[in-house]
Amino acid sequence: MGRIQLDKVNKVFGDVEVIPPLDLSIEDGEFVVFVGPSGCGKSTLLRMIAGLEDLTTGAIAIDGGDVTEVPPSKRGLAMVFQSYALYPHMTVRKNIAFPMRMAGIDEATQKAKIDAAAKSLNLTDYLDRKPGQLSGGQRQRVAIGRAIVREPAAFLFDEPLSNLDAALRVGMRLEIMELHKKLATTMIYVTHDQVEAMTMADKIVVLQAGVIEQVGSPLELYHAPRNKFVAGFIGSPKMNLIEGPEAAKHDANTIGIRPEHLTVSTTEGTWKGRVGVAEHLGSDTFIHVHDTGLMDMMTVRITGDIAVKHGDDIYLTPLADQMHRFGADGLRIA
């Protein structure tokens, strides 16, 4: 079981309130992603759940039991660090065995679990190596192995993929998702990368400056961002946010339209602009459009390709039903 409840959790470092009082509940078996820009307090929040950081005020409960004052090892949680944090002086086998040895589990059980974990993580051939002799991806898997064998109530991941190169990252992302499907254990995953959040999460928690901006499924966040921050943060390329008279036409302070919700023409359309850079991805093309008079630069995403050159005139038409409207307070207008 791994139901985690945060009740007015608050953290102050010196005189900086990094996390203003915050409530959140995480259901058993959920894959929850904390996403937000760097420095917004994701790690701090995760570390408070882990017990590595004291709460200034508030309470944390796991499966209904208050763990606010319980030390990290007694919370039944396992953490995978960004730096992997393997024990450099121990072999892979000893690293994975470590939490079991601390828990006083007998050798035979330890061995069985190590072998099973190593098998599922493709580490069998590396069990007698030291972490220094492994690649980044292998180290990451050892860190995961060390977490799995504890059979925790929940896994905590702090940006586990950010030290890996892009190709490896996609692979590890899938492995972690498969692990979640297989174990069906609660996972809390911290990242600043909204693509990771969108692809992995059952539930995304968007944070900014320690405040929860929105909680919801990836598609809820995509289709109905609660405010301008979430609208701009979720989705790639970023949503185009337009202020001023054009927004006023729609009875809003700001209107938002995603690059994929604009149709493009070289002859006619609602808004006129000039083609800047075009990023060709093969399947898609991102076109940067300047001089629309609406915002600095608008991004359009089209499927396939279009015959436009740098400096050409271009016409854009938003899909009316895909337009997001925000009020002066930045909140979504339904």
Added chain:
Amino acid sequence: MAIVAETTKFSKVAWPVLAWIVALVFFFPIFWMVFTSFKTDADAVKPEFLFRFTPTLENYTNMTDNYDYWRFATNSIITSVSATLLCLFVSVPCAYAMAFNPSRGTKDILMWMLSTKMLPAAAVLYPMIFMAKSLGIYDTRFVVILVLTLINLPIAIWMLFTYFKDIPKDIIEAGQMDGLTTWGEVKEILVPLAWGGIASTALLIFIFCWNEAYWTVRLTTFNAATLSTLIEGNRAPEGLFFGRLSAVSTAAVGPIVVLGWFCQKQLVQGLTFGAVK
């Protein structure tokens, strides 16, 4: 291009030559001490015997027969080893706490510790002697061990602190998640990872203890007197017996020079505070 080539050629020759000169200047007194220890006291002061003389072991036999060299040596060994161990016993947990759970005051405390090394020892000499006497611990190994420990604690804590700071905090935290107690963190993670640093520190502190003269000479007379006192004792009122003095000094620094020779690498690492890996 020619200029560049010449400069590198010059520095290739000049630096080693300079290094050798400096090394010889440092080495010469030691050489001279050993050299003189094989002369009789009478020969040692005569210029005509500066290089040509009849070598003798008289000074060494004299030292063990008449001066009880081994009693002083035993005291040196016991006090230096005990003080080094006691020093580590206090400084390892202290440096650990400061490296991994720093507070706002940690930097200040470190500076304050170092500042105690800047206090002239003479300023506290008499209070220390009075205290030792009134507590009845004057001229005991206990007081020597205590003082050696105290004067070396700041440097030990500083050194260990710099080594411990190199250990990623994540690893300690992973240990906490995995169920380590504080003692377990020290035993399972800190000591294995900082082993080189702890050894360097221990070695350096041991050498400092062994060579310490100011306090050991003044806080002991007979029972707890160390080799420093033995050397000091050969500065007889009727003049210096250079031969004997050299032999005693050679016998006093001998063990530490041998130890230092074998642990060169550790020592260099220790003295550069881990900057050289």
